[in-house]
Amino acid sequence: MSEVILEVENLQVKFRVSKRDMLTAIQDVSFRVHKKEILGIVGESGCGKSVTANTILRLLPSQTSQISNGKILFHGQDLVQLSNKEMRQIRGDKISxxxxxxxxxxxxxxxxxxxxxxxxxxxxxxxxxxxxxxxxxxxxxxxxxxxxxxxxxxxxxxxxxxxxxxxxxxxxxxARPELLIADEPTTALDVTIQAQVLQLMKQLQEEMDTAILLITHDMGVVAEMADTVMVMYAGEVVEYADVTTIFNRPLHPYTRGLLASLTRADRDMGRLSSIEGTVPPLSQMPEGCRFNTRCPDCQAACKEKAPALLEVEPNHMVRCLRCGKV
Ligand SMILES: Nc1ncnc2c1ncn2[C@@H]1O[C@H](COP(=O)(O)OP(=O)(O)OP(=O)(O)O)[C@@H](O)[C@H]1O
Ligand SMILES: [Mg+2]
Incomplete structure (x- = not known):
């Protein structure tokens, strides 16, 4: 693959919710974006997609949020360390x-x-x-x-x-940015217009060699647009692979649930209801695997041990105790 332009390493972001308490919104988020690559970030509402995107451009409220760990390397330069003035030169110019x-x-x-x-x-x-x-x-x-x-x-x-x-x-x-971050750019549009706008983005991306970080809750959009896919659940990356692998060999029960919703009529109604329940709020994260409260394959160990993100085959990462092998 071509040159890496953005490398996010073990990113963790916390929000202050009271004088004493901070809650972790995203943790251990790592991914890379290559030149010209379209990386789709998917997950339901509240999974941490926008927090991830806004953190890259340092758009989170400085009073109430904190990048408590990690690096955001843009061409090797850590954006976390830049002053606001330096950040303004990157924003809208190199990354928009x-x-x-x-x-x-x-x-x-x-x-x-x-x-x-x-x-x-x-x-x-x-x-x-x-x-x-x-x-x-x-x-x-x-x-x-x-x-x-x-x-x-x-x-x-x-x-x-x-x-x-x-x-x-x-x-x-x-400004011909090297990276465009598009946070649900077409969600507010009706379906035909959505397709036209996505088509346009893809055409311009090819003409300008821009990389895109495309945030969506719609697996259909991912299938159309993305080269690589990062699935987020409750502030963590749960699966990460190229688009063909995600669609042909999804391993995480959450990814499978998202894909199942694609084929159902629910999607036309804007819902992802094939997975029962909702994403837990930050204050009520379950022990062990964060998906254990909704997982159809949950076992006792999943309630005790938080799984690590493991590479189960080359360039296919999964965070699940039960799907360590392909
Ligand atoms: N400023 C904030 N203060 C406290 N909590 C926040 C703040 N911004 C986001 N959160 C929390 O962080 C978590 C992730 O939110 P985020 O906006 O990234 O979700 P999302 O995946 O973009 O969802 P959506 O699809 O609805 O846009 C949620 O639990 C949300 O309530
Ligand atoms: Mg969002």
Whole structure:
């Protein structure tokens, strides 16, 4: 495989929940992203996908959160150690991010064009307004927005959800970042628009050689987009392998449950209900394996011993006492 650009090692993040108490939201999270790779991070709500993504860009609230262990090496440089000022140079430039709901990132009181121009000029002080305006039009063309000159004069609410997300993609990719972190970028869109936006992301990713960390709770999206898959449960990585392995030889009962939900009508209703129950809150993590309360294969040992993430075959990692062998 090509060069590793991001290497996350044993990451642990805690949140302060009271004066005395901190709870661990993610622990022992390790993964790598290669140049041009699309790594899908999957798991149900509350599994720690966004905390992982936001930690990479150091977007968590500094007052109430703490990176209590681990490294985030971007081209070998540990982002955990960088000052806020140094981090600002990485954010949006070398690593950029798009979120689920573009309305939270776009300012509702400014026209689309003005926001794009302002962003370009904030990054490049020498760029004239006219140049920035032209660049914005060019970027909107690139994400297939019809009549971009007209759209530049619109306010965010005048665009459809799909168009707004295209604007966000245009803004996120304008600096040609090496890594794009997309946190549920299409979840808020309806299914056909979702497919178009994903298609566009993939096309641009190939043109620009960008790597993508794609967060989703939808195994269907993973199948379409990802090269590699990391399955998270209750703040931990439970399975990690290339996409073919995950779909052909899933080992962790949680991964199997997620895949089973793909073939059921539940999915059309936006649910992953083939696994009974829900992800435990941080304050109520079970002893032993964190999945033991919901696992169909749970045995006595699973309630006592927390399993380590083991490599069961080359590049296939699983955290399960019972599935140590393929
Ligand atoms: N600022 C915070 N303070 C305290 N706990 C938090 C904070 N942010 C997240 N958490 C907790 O950390 C855990 C992981 O949350 P996270 O947002 O990463 O889940 P997620 O996998 O992105 O879920 P979703 O699919 O709903 O977006 C959850 O238990 C959540 O309640
Ligand atoms: Mg999230």
């Amino acid at each position: 991010m798009i979120f689920q709901e573009p309305m939270t990132s776009l300012n509702p009181v400014y026209r689309i064009g003005d926001q794009m121009v302002e962003m370009y000029r904030a990054k490049n002080k020498h760029m004239s307004k006219k140049e920035a305006w032209q660049k914005a039009i060019h970027m909107l063309e690139m994400v297939d927005i019809p009549s971009p000159e007209q759209r530049m004069k619109d306010y965010p609410h005048q665009l459809s959800g799909g168009m707004r997300q295209r604007v966000m993609i245009a803004m996120a990719l304008s």
